[in-house]
Amino acid sequence: MTDTSSTTVNRTLRRLPNSAYRVREYLTEKEVDRLIEAARKRGRNGPRDAAAILLAYRHGLRAQELCALRWAQVDLRNGRLHVNRAKGGIESVHPLHGPELRALRPLQGQSPYVFTTEAGTPVTTAWFLRMIQRTGRAARLPFSIHPHMLRHSTGYKLANQGEDTRSLAHYLGHRNLQSTARYTALAPDRFAKFWKD
Numbered sequence: 001m002t003d004t005s006s007t008t009v010n011r012t013l014r015r016l017p018n019s020a021y022r023v024r025e026y027l028t029e030k031e032v033d034r035l036i037e038a039a040r041k042r043g044r045n046g047p048r049d050a051a052a053i054l055l056a057y058r059h060g061l062r063a064q065e066l067c068a069l070r071w072a073q074v075d076l077r078n079g080r081l082h083v084n085r086a087k088g089g090i091e092s093v094h095p096l097h098g099p100e101l102r103a104l105r106p107l108q109g110q111s112p113y114v115f116t117t118e119a120g121t122p123v124t125t126a127w128f129l130r131m132i133q134r135t136g137r138a139a140r141l142p143f144s145i146h147p148h149m150l151r152h153s154t155g156y157k158l159a160n161q162g163e164d165t166r167s168l169a170h171y172l173g174h175r176n177l178q179s180t181a182r183y184t185a186l187a188p189d190r191f192a193k194f195w196k197d
Contacts, residue, residue, distance in 0.1 A: 089173030
């Protein structure tokens with residue numbers, strides 16, 4: 001006699017830890033500069049792509065926040081960016097500096113969105129992922145990258161610069177300081193004054 005009872009087989013594929021894919025989850029400032037330069041040189045949309053990377057890095061934007069960015073949030077005259085955070089994050093106003101202003105001005109067009117396709121529609125998070133991955137390969141970075149690494153890069157850069165955890169949390173839109181603590185935990189400069197030889 002054959003057993004006809006149903007059996008369930010768990011076919012869930014487990015994703016490997018991030019360390020199996022890359023040595024770290026952030027880029028150094030020099031690596032971000034290489035990424036921006038590679039984007040600028042890649043095809044007819046180079047200026048748009050370079051500006052997207054620059055803004056994501058300088059303002060710690062998630063892919064969703066970058067793709068949804070509207071011109072109504074950008075004040076070029078006064079150098080301000082109104083950041084609407086996703087995932088229930090704290091909204092804030094960030095200063096826009098020279099490089100960002102110079103990158104944004106040529107992108108102004110008819111669309112209410114800052115980053116658009118050639119058809120004039122807003123870019124998507126899938127586009128941002130593909131663009132970052134291709135640009136990372138073009139920049140010859142030693143490991144594969146993804147968009148959220150730009151946000152982590154912002155946190156590590158500002159933590160290493162000595163910014164206090166509360167300000168950093170507010171800048172990144174974190175409601176919980178524990179989300180921000182990961183950046184200060186890896187800041188090598190925090191131990192610099194432990195021994196005075």
